[in-house]
Amino acid sequence: MKKLQLTTLFLATTLVASACGNSNGNNETAGSSASSTASAATTPASSSAAATGASGSEPFTLKVSYWADNKNGYYEEVAKRFKEKYPNGTVEFNQHPGDKYNELMNTRLAAGEADDVLFNMNMTAYAKAGYLMDLSGQPWIERMNDSAKTAAQFEGKTYGAFLEVNTFGVFYNKKIFGEQQLVPPTTWDEFIALNEKLKTQKITPIVEGFKDIWTLQAAYIPIAISTYFGSNPNFERDVYDGKASVNGPEVTGALAQFAELADKGYFNKNSLSIGNDQALQDFIDGKAAMHMMGSWTPGVIDGKTQNFPLGFFIIPAKDGNTVMSAGTDKGLSINAATKHPEEAIALVQLMLEPDMLELYGKDNALSAFNDVNPVFANPAMSEIQTALQAHPGHRNPGDYFPPSVQDALNTALTKILAGGGVGDTAAELAKLYEKDKSKVNF
């Protein structure tokens, strides 16, 4: 079941993500300062006094699609509170597997059969196609952090919220590191050296479950985030504008560093034949010293074991310009075709109330809302937050690449892992980029 929660990576990676901008503040899009007055004209019916909920009105049901693991009873609590407010209303939460979530949503939206409220992975693509309600001017927008605000925008209008911020890095077993007298690396060479030392000690350095395709990005992002954006925070925008190329040092560098880890045998030998659940279990069982994964990992580990000596570090860039990934995750929008727009707006507002989000995030995820500070029992979570404060952050590499490029990249990574080498991967990705450029939404 954890797989569902872990598929968040999908959002971060395999999709053409959304509106422009990055958390470095190098934002060039119009509407980045989306003042609510500018969009007031297009603001949908306000959610202030939803008279529909008054007693005596027709019973109604709001359906919500989501893919995340249901932790902490968040969804039940939402349904309960909504019922208190709207005795005639029922909220129905429908969970779908994360790895097929997009296909399902795309098909349902196209067929006009999507639920009223949609957790989704490609907000801007849906907004562009006219499937989402314009939520500009909603009171909760101002509470989101900048990267979530910009990610939720398309052509200056806001189409939803993001519940989480995710980052990727290396989780390590402090006990093994202590026994081998290893410390978190400050340079790429130190990282290679510690892998080498572990390998000579017959300890598997890094365990991953690459049979689940999305996990490839968990190992790629912590490297690529620095090679893509370390020296040029606008790399993906520049590719779009023709000022940089996918077949340049940013992508080839990331591929080469990934290949170095693979070719030197630092990943578990069975990495292509196990899934993420087993990889995480092997890590918990001490069969490997490190596990490259997303920031939800401490919460997952806490659900499986007690007092695991978990630490976190990020992979240092080769040239010293280390960047940390800070992707938005768990987009929440309203279907433009909903028959109950007022009620849906009220429901989303309820879902985004600070105490509801605290419940959602508890031991689970970093919040994309400035006024929400979930409690984390696992100390590794504070290591993640410390690292986030200490390094420049950037949205995930590949957020502005077409889905075909991300898929071809994953395919290339499996080839590298199988000993097939890098070849002319970057050149092929560049060709695909040109072919499907229309699917990139800035």
Place this chain on the structure above:
Amino acid sequence: MRSSRSFYRLKVFFVLPALLLYGIFTLYPFLSSLLYSFTNWDGLQSPDYVGLANYQALFHDKAIVQAAKNTLYVLAVMVLIGNPLSLILALLLNLPLRSRGLLRTLFFLPALMSLMVISISWGFILQYDGLLNAILTLFGFENGIQDWLGTMDYALPAVILILLWQGTGFGAVIYLAGLQSVPRELQESAQIDGATGLQRIYHITIPLIMPFITINTFLGIAGSLKLFDVPFVLTNGGPGTATTTLGLLIYKYAFVHESYGYATAAGMLFMVLIAVVTFLQLSITRRREVEM
């Protein structure tokens, strides 16, 4: 006159339900697909007409070449090895053995299982920590251990072996039906004339079961060309593109790359290819069929 006309109407009336279903579920989707193949449809927004652009791009698509190679490799093995294997198995199962019934059932069993179940089960056998490597270790062949589905060289052969394991018994059952239709007196008179067993197979059995060879070859070719499920479940076309077949690639173009128009165009060409290949095969093997 009148009666024959009303009889004609009656016939039309009886054909109508099937025709209606065919029209709704085959003809209409096919024609709309044809239209979509000339658009840049992405599955979300309304499609724009792009003329022959998709078809032109397909002819410069390197990924298709690789997938076609994989697909033809599967086809060659299934037709040139799998098919004769089925025939040999059928000949053996046709011998007057005591356990014949049981053996026939055993060999036919894999054909009754869903390919999904088969793929997942074989996945457990072939994975790095799987049964096969455990057996190899047990007998002291640690050096032979591989991640059978995770290496460029072994992944596709592994997929093909699974297909052979699954398909041979099914083909054998079809051949068995054929073998039982060969008149015994022909075999006996040949035996009296001094023909050896192999001569009898070559000169009497094979010509007489040619229709069954036609069917099995056709099923083998069509099945190999359309191969999708086993690599989809086992390897997702990987590692790299080692096990990506044409069918799997088209699926990826649509549902992963969200290039539905392009994928539809690829599907159209794919259909033409299958039609041409199977038509050629049928016309060749048909010619060799003999009349009793």
